[in-house]
Amino acid sequence: xxxxxxxxxxxxxxxxxxxxxxxxxxxxxxxxxxxxxxxxxxxxxxxxxxxxxxxxxxxxxxxxxxxxxxxxxxxxxxxxxxxxxxxx
Numbered sequence: 001x002x003x004x005x006x007x008x009x010x011x012x013x014x015x016x017x018x019x020x021x022x023x024x025x026x027x028x029x030x031x032x033x034x035x036x037x038x039x040x041x042x043x044x045x046x047x048x049x050x051x052x053x054x055x056x057x058x059x060x061x062x063x064x065x066x067x068x069x070x071x072x073x074x075x076x077x078x079x080x081x082x083x084x085x086x087x088x
Contacts, residue, residue, distance in 0.1 A: 012056040
């Protein structure tokens with residue numbers, strides 16, 4: 001991995017995937033409003049962002065295994081403390 005890319009890859013957080021979800025949601029809404037060209041553009045952006053973030057996450061996991069594992073364990077511990085939502 002190049003020296004210039006290392007800080008970027010190391011800084012990728014799971015929350016970065018929110019841009020993929022948000023772009024997909026807006027793309028779906030545009031498709032529902034019959035704006036298919038705009039929808040297709042946003043879908044392509046979402047797919048490209050997902051591919052880039054997935055690759056960066058895989059590189060991060062491979063290059064900084066201990067840091068990545070600690071982050072995953074921390075997120076899992078935090079999620080375990082969240083209150084369960086009752087089904088209505």
